Amino acid sequence: VIVVHQVTKTYGMGDTEVHALAGVSLAIQRGDFVAIMGASGSGKSTLMNILGCLDLPSTGRYLLDGVDVQGLDETQLAEVRNRKIGFIFQSFNLIPRTSAIANVELPMVYAGVKKAERRERALLAMESVGLAKRLNHTPAELSGGQQQRVAVARAIATNPAMILADEPTGNLDSAASADVLDLFEALNAEGRTVVLITHENEVADRAKRVIRLRDGRILEDVRNQPL
Amino acid sequence: VIVVHQVTKTYGMGDTEVHALAGVSLAIQRGDFVAIMGASGSGKSTLMNILGCLDLPSTGRYLLDGVDVQGLDETQLAEVRNRKIGFIFQSFNLIPRTSAIANVELPMVYAGVKKAERRERALLAMESVGLAKRLNHTPAELSGGQQQRVAVARAIATNPAMILADEPTGNLDSAASADVLDLFEALNAEGRTVVLITHENEVADRAKRVIRLRDGRILEDVRNQPL
Numbered sequence A, B: 001v002i003v004v005h006q007v008t009k010t011y012g013m014g015d016t017e018v019h020a021l022a023g024v025s026l027a028i029q030r031g032d033f034v035a036i037m038g039a040s041g042s043g044k045s046t047l048m049n050i051l052g053c054l055d056l057p058s059t060g061r062y063l064l065d066g067v068d069v070q071g072l073d074e075t076q077l078a079e080v081r082n083r084k085i086g087f088i089f090q091s092f093n094l095i096p097r098t099s100a101i102a103n104v105e106l107p108m109v110y111a112g113v114k115k116a117e118r119r120e121r122a123l124l125a126m127e128s129v130g131l132a133k134r135l136n137h138t139p140a141e142l143s144g145g146q147q148q149r150v151a152v153a154r155a156i157a158t159n160p161a162m163i164l165a166d167e168p169t170g171n172l173d174s175a176a177s178a179d180v181l182d183l184f185e186a187l188n189a190e191g192r193t194v195v196l197i198t199h200e201n202e203v204a205d206r207a208k209r210v211i212r213l214r215d216g217r218i219l220e221d222v223r224n225q226p227l
């Protein structure tokens, strides 16, 4: 479902040039469960943003379901994101002054899901992350880990074919982390592709495959469980 | 240096009432190194914001160096914060579109530190968190873990008597986390009080004392190393 070929991402020019990705190639088949690890600043989020069609590579090819994203315009990229991908940002990116449940429903509004079904799926998603009692709280009225879980609920409520999660348990204690991982495992067992970034070994241990980045390149790519 | 007596914090009213803190009492002596743990939503950040004079309790007493904060107005609270406390927010709270080094210098601007000395201390702080090569990057041009480390640098550059850190390693890999903890241990060895929130046992293991919260109350308070 994903083919990345010799992708680079460079920021800035001259002496402030940063090679966030210095040549990455990988393929991810439908239904895989991949953990991306690496030191702070090694290029994980940059790679994830490209996989999620939120950013384009500087050079190289990215094919999503056989379609080269380079050929798509902004509207088509947004449509691909909305239909195929559930994205969980490292900084949550919830809409301020908007209730948690409205935040979870928003991607479904764009996807044209009817109101009653939207509300029902949003409620189910909030329950599955343990926040049934926080539906009407705005982000400012939620703890850090609760905001993170709302971001998880928002990504899964559209039933996406692929979930891309950037540090989804960074602010969670081990019980809440295990709940989120149980959720990802259940979604993966249904055939959805899960790619997550983590710096925690306990989280990576539950993936089927671990890719380690270092200074914008793949250091190793290890399969721990069969597809 | 800190005395908290029967502090509560309640949000909302009626059926949306949330008891973030339901009666917390504790004392922290100068030079202690305390880790605060607990499930997501258990009241850790709420307690930390009260300790850092960023928020007032609903009921109960908070004495910082013998001074009851209830009697202070906004300006006096800001002065106490600026002079005595280095605060690291769970969501970093860096000023957007402002370089990392300007962010680190800002508390020293408020404290009236001269320009040359400000710059020198900010440089030292950025080096101590491993970001000497990212001085002029704005938050948007930094990875999540790099933003977190700028927030750490900002909190220590004023040489505060007390450091309050809310999940300072949430976005860091184990090497970068160990660097930040080495830094806190060195500051603590100089006699500075360190209070940090964490959900990672490896981080709590390095503290002298661990306080666990549950549903807004202290579940246990255990000294692991002598003061």
Ligand SMILES: Nc1ncnc2c1ncn2[C@@H]1O[C@H](COP(=O)(O)OP(=O)(O)OP(=O)(O)O)[C@@H](O)[C@H]1O
Residues within 6 Å of the ligand: A134, A137, A140, A141, A142, A143, A144, A145, A146, A171, A172, A173, B011, B012, B018, B019, B020, B038, B039, B040, B041, B042, B043, B044, B045, B046, B047, B090
């Ligand atoms: N402004 C607010 N209005 C209403 N409820 C709030 C507000 N701020 C926090 N809360 C609630 O108070 C409780 C404690 O929040 P707090 O941020 O202290 O938790 P925490 O222990 O830091 O959690 P985390 O580990 O997820 O960061 C949470 O259940 C949260 O929903």
Ligand SMILES: Nc1ncnc2c1ncn2[C@@H]1O[C@H](COP(=O)(O)OP(=O)(O)OP(=O)(O)O)[C@@H](O)[C@H]1O
Residues within 6 Å of the ligand: A011, A012, A018, A019, A020, A038, A039, A040, A041, A042, A043, A044, A045, A046, A047, A090, B134, B137, B140, B141, B142, B143, B144, B145, B146, B171, B172, B173
């Ligand atoms: N807009 C930008 N301009 C300049 N440099 C950038 C920009 N965005 C990211 N970088 C740099 O690219 C590198 C990779 O960033 P990235 O966010 O992918 O790292 P990461 O592996 O996700 O790190 P972390 O674990 O800290 O989140 C970093 O060194 C960062 O400073």
Ligand SMILES: [Mg+2]
Residues within 6 Å of the ligand: A044, A045, A046, A090, A166, B143, B144, B145
């Ligand atoms: Mg990142």
Ligand SMILES: [Mg+2]
Residues within 6 Å of the ligand: A143, A144, A145, B044, B045, B046, B090, B166
């Ligand atoms: Mg918190």
